[in-house]
Amino acid sequence: MDIIVDKKGKRVSPDQFSQGMGEAHGDVLAKKTVFVTVGTTCFDALVQAVDSQLLKAELLRRGYTNLLIQLGRGSYIPSKSAGEDGSLTVDYFSFSPSIADHMRSASLVISHAGSGSIFETLRLGKPLIVVVNTALMDNHQSELAEELAERKHLLCAYPDTLYETIQNMDLDTLVPYPPSNPMAVAKLMNKFFGFPED
Amino acid sequence: MKKLNDWIIVLSLSTLLILRILYVLRCTGKPLRRSSQQALKTLIVLGSGGHTAEMLNLVAVLHRDRFYPRCYVAAATDNMSLQKARVLEESYSYETNVGKMVEAAQFMQIYRSREVGQSYFTSIGTTIFAMLHALWMTFIIRPDMVLCNGPGTCIPICVAAFLFKVVGIRWMSIVYVESIARVRKLSLSGLLLYKFHLADQFFVQWPQLQKSYSKAHYVGCLM
Numbered sequence: 165m166d167i168i169v170d171k172k173g174k175r176v177s178p179d180q181f182s183q184g185m186g187e188a189h190g191d192v193l194a195k196k197t198v199f200v201t202v203g204t205t206c207f208d209a210l211v212q213a214v215d216s217q218l219l220k221a222e223l224l225r226r227g228y229t230n231l232l233i234q235l236g237r238g239s240y241i242p243s244k245s246a247g248e249d250g251s252l253t254v255d256y257f258s259f260s261p262s263i264a265d266h267m268r269s270a271s272l273v274i275s276h277a278g279s280g281s282i283f284e285t286l287r288l289g290k291p292l293i294v295v296v297n298t299a300l301m302d303n304h305q306s307e308l309a310e311e312l313a314e315r316k317h318l319l320c321a322y323p324d325t326l327y328e329t330i331q332n333m334d335l336d337t338l339v340p341y342p343p344s345n346p347m348a349v350a351k352l353m354n355k356f357f358g359f360p361e362d
Numbered sequence: 363m364k365k366l367n368d369w370i371i372v373l374s375l376s377t378l379l380i381l382r383i384l385y386v387l388r389c390t391g392k393p394l395r396r397s398s399q400q401a402l403k404t405l406i407v408l409g410s411g412g413h414t415a416e417m418l419n420l421v422a423v424l425h426r427d428r429f430y431p432r433c434y435v436a437a438a439t440d441n442m443s444l445q446k447a448r449v450l451e452e453s454y455s456y457e458t459n460v461g462k463m464v465e466a467a468q469f470m471q472i473y474r475s476r477e478v479g480q481s482y483f484t485s486i487g488t489t490i491f492a493m494l495h496a497l498w499m500t501f502i503i504r505p506d507m508v509l510c511n512g513p514g515t516c517i518p519i520c521v522a523a524f525l526f527k528v529v530g531i532r533w534m535s536i537v538y539v540e541s542i543a544r545v546r547k548l549s550l551s552g553l554l555l556y557k558f559h560l561a562d563q564f565f566v567q568w569p570q571l572q573k574s575y576s577k578a579h580y581v582g583c584l585m
Contacts, residue, residue: 304544
């Protein structure tokens with residue numbers, strides 16, 4: 165029997181989860197990965213937050229099976245777990261050229277607030293929780309995350325509210341991010357420089 | 363008597379300079395009345411990370427024969443941006459004929475005035491150095507247009523472009539697109555270009571920003 169995870173990575177309901185995930189085929193049929201990325205920054209507070217037992221238990225309860233953490237330049241090392249006796253499988257790495265692949269195969273992405281990571285995830289149509297780094301001095305990063313959260317394209321959290329956010333999240337309420345519109349600038353530039361309109 | 367003459371010369375020269383600066387500032391932002399459909403030599407400043415991604419999204423939809431040739435400049439410490447630009451340009455030359463890229467696109471690196479975390483004291487020296495480097499590069503490239511979207515890397519180049527306008531070597535239009543990450547307030551680079559009236563065209567990606575800065579054009583999201 166198959167558990168279908170659609171390409172937006174919508175979660176299966178807890179009921180489906182407990183029925184469908186027998187020990188025998190659980191990890192093969194319904195691998196649901198939460199991918200955590202801090203980009204090129206150092207964001208130990210986020211890694212620490214996802215490393216908490218409480219948060220991992222909540223992810224497991226929601227049907228996620230794997231937790232993959234990209235650590236960046238951080239020094240906090242989370243605990244690994246092979247996922248025996250039905251617990252969450254936890255793995256990590258510092259940097260990888262295949263971040264995009266990890267995002268593509270994830271069911272949920274938890275990311276730092278850098279615009280690169282945010283838009284890469286939104287373009288892939290993945291549910292996204294952006295965690296704002298409160299330790300950064302010039303914290304303009306929260307502006308973008310909050311604006312996109314207001315438009316319901318993602319969820320915005322802080323390291324100490326991440327658990328709460330996951331507890332209360334309903335990924336069905338998220339709205340797909342609309343296509344970008346670089347042509348608007350190009351048109352105005354054409355006009356300004358006296359080129360004919362196409 | 364001689365001293366008085368010197369003073370008169372200094373005074374009249376500085377008056378001329380001020381008048382010239384005022385004239386350039388007045389012309390800034392006015393559409394160019396160009397006779398022909400001549401291509402514009404374009405200097406594209408890649409600001410690393412998200413800035414580069416936004417910029418390349420824009421460059422990808424620009425008319426390749428109008429904004430030609432294109433010269434990409436990135437910070438010397440930024441290894442990724444020029445590589446990404448090269449990938450974009452290569453995709454163009456595959457469409458037409460391989461080998462043409464050498465003329466259509468150039469890739470150069472520039473010293474940054476300040477690295478993340480650098481102290482303000484040492485950044486005085488590096489800023490002067492970056493400014494001289496920007497002047498030199500802008501002089502070599504002599505673009506018709508500078509296209510940038512922050513961060514600070516673009517400021518020395520924009521200042522250099524403005525100085526060339528004042529001196530009259532070449533009219534280099536400055537087009538600035540504020541980063542998508544700025545929703546409520548302009549970045550420092552954006553604010554400098556806006557307040558000092560250096561940018562000929564100033565674009566923002568969120569409607570809230572356009573409300574606060576009325577001379578900006580709201581264009582929607584580049585990402």
